[in-house]
Amino acid sequence: MNPFKSYTLKPGVTMRNRLVMAPMTTYSGNEDYTVSDEELAYYRLRSQTLGMVITAATSINDSAQAFERQISLKSDAFIPRMKELAKTIQSQGALAVVQLHHGGRMNLPSLYDNPNAIVSASAISAPREGLATPRAMTTAEIKSTIEDFAQATRRAIECGFDGVELHGANTYLLQQFFSPHSNRRDDQYGGSVENRMRFIEELIDRVYAEIVSANQPNFILGYRFSPEELETPGITMEDTLKLVDKLKEKPLDYLHISLKHYRQTPMRNEADKTAIIDQIQSRLKHKIPMIGVGGIATKENVLDAFKAGYEMISSGVAILADPAWGTHVEKGTLNTVFDPQTMPEHLYQRLYKNRQYFTQGGYRFKS
């Protein structure tokens, strides 16, 4: 298996290589949450050498918006610009997958005039400064949110995207339902791990039904998850392995993990030295392709990540620094300097604000 050669994800869907651009919020849409010209230029540059490009987290309804200038597919009005985005990525030879997102209790309160609009599984705030205490969703709201994901999927199909990724990672709404910290419900969506998975299961089933009813057998359905969280109580590896058992039975085309390092061991239990990917594959047995992520920057990292047991890998920061990462990583001619000419201004400013973190990681800033 050569990661730099083409890969058939499923019948009829072939990627030119197994390298994926990780979803990254750009904070750079237009003020009305439509895709900006700066973003189109940024994605065009980064789609030239990769097999698949996953877009920034894209909101699915009015309560989903988590960040300033976050792009959206919450109504048909967003179709024309999102169509441009799909075309831009595909014109450079990469598959275009849109990441569908609801921020839940992580939404920036300043984006909401009405604090009641910030919702989650339960009225428990995230242990982070500056966030609101959310309102617990009613059963009717759970159903309508699932429907909003399905409608966003319909729009993604209409835009010509190759697929959608459901954002179940990084502490956002889907994870909030799975988490015993944010989910204290006593109905069928809370309590036992089976009940905490129900929202995710119903969501995947409904989105898949939308794809089937649109007669799109080549459309990709991916799911992203974080295997653990720091809160107490919080998602454990044991919970996640049960989730993997469920996801394994779903009509998913890939699973995308979210980790700081692709060979990470569990953070909740330091005595457990078995890599998370090994634990997952002991249950998943490669039944669904996995995308690995986390600090994959060099050719050695890429080759090692495939040895670790993933079918594809995604990279974030390395692709921010090097728009032609897909070919440069193979040749060993990586660029590690962030250049404001190659990315939207607000994204560059964000990176620059956190420059200490990135410079420690070996990256530099042009200005």
Ligand SMILES: Cc1cc2nc3c(=O)[nH]c(=O)nc-3n(C[C@H](O)[C@H](O)[C@H](O)COP(=O)(O)O)c2cc1C
């Ligand atoms: C600027 C930035 C924005 C991000 N936005 C998202 C996002 O919208 N959705 C998501 O699932 N992950 C997001 N992530 C996480 C990345 O997808 C990826 O998992 C993370 O950067 C680790 O990979 P890396 O070490 O290759 O950068 C973001 C990361 C960065 C640096």
